[in-house]
Amino acid sequence: MSDLSSVVSIRSAGGDLESLLARYKTEVLAFFSVFILVFSSMKMYSTAASSGNVEQWVNLTNQVFYEGRDFLFSYGPLYWLVGGSSSQYSIYTYWGAILFVSLVNGAFWSLVFTLVNRARSYVFFAVAFFLFFNGLAFSAAFFLLPFALVAYFECSKDKPLVVSAQWMAVLGAVVGFLFYVRFFYGLVGLATFGSYFFVRLFSEKKISRLVCFVAAVIVAYVFVGLVIFHDNSSIVNYLIINKNLSFGNSVDMTLDIVNSRRTFVAAFLVAALLNVYLLLKRRSLLLTVNVLLLLLFKLGFSRTDHYLGYFVIPTAALALIMVFDRNWLGRALFVMAMVCLYYLSINPSYSGAPTKDSLLPAIDFRAGYQERMQGLYSDFKLDDGLLKRVGDSTIDVYPYNNEYAFANKLNYTHRPSFQNYMTLTPALDSMNKAFFESSARPKFVLWTAGVACGSESCNVFDAFDQKFSLNEDPLTVNAILLNYHVVSVSKGKGGVPLMLLEANDGRAVYSETQLSETLMKFGEWNKVPKFSGGVVKVIPNFELTLYARLKNLLFRGNILKVRYKLVSGGIREYRLNILNSKSGVWVTPLLDNFEFSGDAVDSVMFVSDSTHYFKSEFNSAWIGVQVPKVHNKAIAVNSVSTSISGILKNSVIACEGSIDLMNGAGPTSTTLNVTDLLKLQGWLVHSTKNGTLFDKTYLTLTDKKGSRIFVLTNGEARGDIGVAFKNPALNAAGFNGLLDLSTLSGTYKLGMGGLRGSEFYSCSQFEIPVTVEK
Template identity: 20%
Template sequence: MGQKIAATYSKLKEFASIIILGIAIAIFTFPSIHLSYNIGIDPPMMWISNFFFNTQWEVAQNVIFPHGPLAFLVYPTISNIELAISVEVLLKIFLSAQLVRLIDSKNSLRWLIGFVGAYGVVLLSNFIFLLIFSIILSYCNYFETSTKRDKYIALLLTGFAFYIKSYVGIITCIISGSFLLYEAIVKKKYKLFIVDALVLWAFIFTLWLAMYGTGTGFFRYCFGLFNLAQDNSSAAAYYPVNNWWYLTPFLIFTFGYPLVYRSKRSLFFAALTTLSLFAAWKHGMAREDVYHIRGTYHYAIITFLLFYIFNRKQQLSFLVFAGVALALFNLNMQNAYAYQARTYPLLDGVVNLVTYIERLDAIKVHAQKVTQKNIASNRLPQKIVQEIGNATVDVYPWDYTIIPANGFNFQPRPILQSYAAYTSWLDLQDANHFKSDQAPTYLIWDLNKITTGLDIGTMSSLDYRHLLNDEPQTMLTLLQHYELWYQDKNYLVYKQRKYPLQTTSSIIRTNQTTWGEWVKSPSNMAGLLRAKLSFDKALVQRMKSFFYKDEQFFIYLKFADHSIQKYRIVPKNAVDGLWINPFVIDPTHPHKQKKVVAIALDASNKKILTDALTIDWEITDFVNAPNCPNSFFGKNQPSYATVAKSIQLFEYPMDSSWTDYPKSALTQTEAFSGKNAFRVEPSNYSCSYKITLDSSWINQKIQISTSCWVKGVDLEASKKISLVTSIEHEKESLLWKNEKLSTHLLDGTAWNGMTQHLQYTPQKKGEQLQVYCWNNSQQPILIDDLQVSIQLLKD
């Protein structure tokens, strides 16, 4: 009897110690509270996630987006901060408890290792990582003790994670799937594999039923997650300069250490985590901005730490090799887009907790005031708000703070932000929505988007893409089902038509072409002209896309005024049509419209791509609205800016506007087009186009569009090569803008197109415009087709 009491006391003491340690970890890592949100691309997701939770939970049933219906736990606001914090604290306690349980009870440093390990893991973890690594630790403890509770908790958490965010849903399903396969293949427990797979499926489906009370939409949501994982790198990747001398050793160690430190434990751990670690690598390297790549870095750190604890051999050599591998990855991470060093608040948790307890009400009041101030710029005229009243409203392309700023009745589409519809299937979900009974009565098109583009105007999308190419099928549906109801300089407001427009679409021509080749577009065509691009993926391209990320793909548009514009394209939906004519630059200015006369397609690393491209030219006629799509953007008829000056270098007789240059600089062996190209030596300038701005242009806005093609540079040199536009008056610099080649570089061995657009209003007589290429690198380059176009813009 005494032994039983002693054993019970020992277990209670152990349990109490683990809980106390978990609470201590939660206190020392208590997060700071930020409850306000802002306008833009990502910040509005904080509002929309909480809108579903607070107001219309059932609406989220039809949404397919990287943020799931439970994303409000990641982005809490004043209405649910207590719930989100409670869940996060419980996850921290649970993770800490699971980690301590892994440590050998005979280890004299058990509690020190447990505290330091748990503190390190939690410090590097956001809400998503807490879920992921709690699941990994639960499976590890099941391996150690065969306690079924650990396994089923892990399966339950996987079901929960499935609805947080596509990233965590995919990662945790990979982890649980890896565990189930380990049971089947290594343990040969086939019946158990089937049972546990059904349990996981039951947890996922039961949570769906609990949220919505029906199974409708469940399989569509699952297939949507699959589509969201497709072609993400083509749609949203950055391509910084990576140092593969750093990354290669990191990869060798990351995916090879279980073979070096071989044991039953390492085999299990590798089976459990390798695929998820690969998915984390893919996720970070696909986008490769500092936020995503740092996520991969933290994922690797925590994985190595857990292996060190779980393996129990705890060799010093593993720590050394892991440290070197992570240090190398960290060095390369400094090349990531928007990189900035991060500090880790080691001791801020206690202060954050005290602030949360003492000032939560004040924090909520302050957050509400800040939010209202932040989104005030998205208010429409009061008369328009009143006329819309309680009718259903959606926002295009992504800033949903327009809804709370005006108190609109929100009716969201499945793919909440246009840039995320990067497969035909995803695009089709939005297209079908706008045809259905669930379509909103009004659609507000936001013209003041925050984007990164290469052009002037309001039609830019995310990551150098063109907004009208984000969702080709959806755009056609909008043209058919909505008409312009109101417009100002900030918004286009569309109202649902009583009867949709009738359309007929047909392929009028097919061109077989290759990368970098100009193809003339069909001319004098009414209606909407789009180019449907298709090509097969080569084997090497598929392999690179799978293990790393796909190439960059761009379309170049040559306009009637000889200016050139480029946009990034996504092959998965380019097959549905790239918008060509009428090409809209800015709906609020009728003159900001251009006519496309030719297109060219380009890509990075063309050596691994197929050369055969097919362009099907599709014309869509609007039977009962012949002026559509011009009328959709508030244009009664096509209107083009007046071309004041347009000239192309190297293929036309030179006039006095061009500076002298040595004839030896001309070469006819490697011209991009025509006969001649121009060689620019290291640390030198090309010849310049130089004119005095016409005095009649004073106080009139002009648009200066320049472009050229450059060959013979590597990635580092491209940062020091620029297309320069300058304006001076009596040696005083009034404007100087350089467009770096690094922004446009696709292939260092081929020709790369550069474009630059700027607006300027001359103020003085005698202002001089100069355009040239500046090679500040240490290697010679070739340039061709240096073009300048000046247009008069009238407001």
């Protein structure tokens, strides 16, 4: 039987809840809509909120969480609930604050939307929202929620709602709690509910409910204070401090200004319009609204610089009371009130006061489009000599940074596919190539450094996504280099290099010279053929597998890279565009500056991150392209000597160090041509225990007769060595060396040694066979 009664009770509770939701479906829908929107969009960040101002309180609102410390100020000890702190104390207070803000705004707007919907005052509400509110996360909701609730009691039904003693106690408890969020919030809540229920007392003759409200405020104030304060005396001190802060703020925290009389007149007219309506239609709200008007006027105009946020905007919300009833008088008075408040918002209350004009666009259209764009990119200013040379002539900016065109009001005439790293296919590349070979081409091209170039000494061809910009759209590059010549090289934003090119008198069509063909494999080095007077490129005929075609269609492509082994022994790597690589991959010289010089490349290797995307073997064609002014950099080899001066003692020891790389590979027996260079990299220290280095590090080559030559190396930073031995002094232990083999022949043993003072230490463990052939 008890089980049956439980089922009946559950069904009854479910029915009551369903009935309640049906009765308040508008309110519930509005509440959850606003709650979800605010909760999902709100973020609270850590900010240096007091930096550059005197608002020290913002760093102390979290003192409620400190052991033995109480925060006593007008911004309450719970002000962090509305985000009032430099940083939220913990993850729990972070989500608690967002929840609190969402609940308050959900409650406030659900009451307002319900009353607007009942009165069908959508247009009037929309006007106020556009002019003054501008968002659902409405800061004034924290102190206007009591008024929204009073308006709901008064206007949601044909007759004012009767609030029971229990609900009066709940409202009192909420007000008591709000005092600790911010003292002003509690004060406004007390004034709002107290004045409204005081007026209702004369018609309802039930003082007990008002007593319940007042008692609940006091009890809640004391109870919450006991919970959050560490010292019980803070409950009283909080009142004393706020009383004195309020009085002192009114008397001595004033600005040396003269208010505009017109703003006082506009404020008076708004108050008068509200009072006319309330006298004729809603006398029960007359006291409440005027009490709030006095508080808002006091708060907004006592400092005056606060009048927008604490008088104009909240008063616009109060004025909504005139459109919560379906009568034309209220709507007419509301429109007039909006005009007065709008006047207040756009006209400063004093010289230099803040204003708010929602009808004013965010862009100042008094300035022309060109002037506005120039102002946006003012740091992209070009030097006067370059601008004088270009004048009004047409110009394109390649590969990036058309900001220069707008910043300098250039006659910008861009290629069809104007964004370099998005010229992803040969078809788009061909369109740009045809443009620069046509009569429609611009007279000038401003060639800017790659997006990865950030300094005066950077590689100007380091591009987007670790790519080499000369490989991004190879046909376009060829057309520019063949049809334009360099006029000047200068600096742009941040001192980054750029160059100006001018169109040649004639027009040239891209052509190439076939050098050779070869079958290549991924992961294998391929020797670069010789070509004088230009650039060597390779055209790989990559073959996609069926898996690759499906992957491209349904998902995304794979990563393709090209590695360059320089004649000097170094290795560089770039990502490649898979589709555009069929138009030619730039190989040598590997340019890095606008003087068109670059390192000579010995061989190249293609690398894929998958063994299933490409077929492992592919045919490739080597081609030569005549490009003016392109040349190899001189190779700086290390000095070689047959002896070291100043040595008084020679020792042989097991050294602490390593030859890590020989021409980019691990140290091993090797055979080289006399025309080759040998690049070596590694590290050497005198003592890892003591953190001592050699004064100089040498590589040695010893022939079969025992004759030895010494190669002085270059220092190289090796932070990994310092980390490995936990001594930053060893970060300088690295070395590199480049050997010219043209004077050598035969078999040698490659070794290492170090000079410290007048003693030379030969490393016993390094005897790597190296054969040099003619």
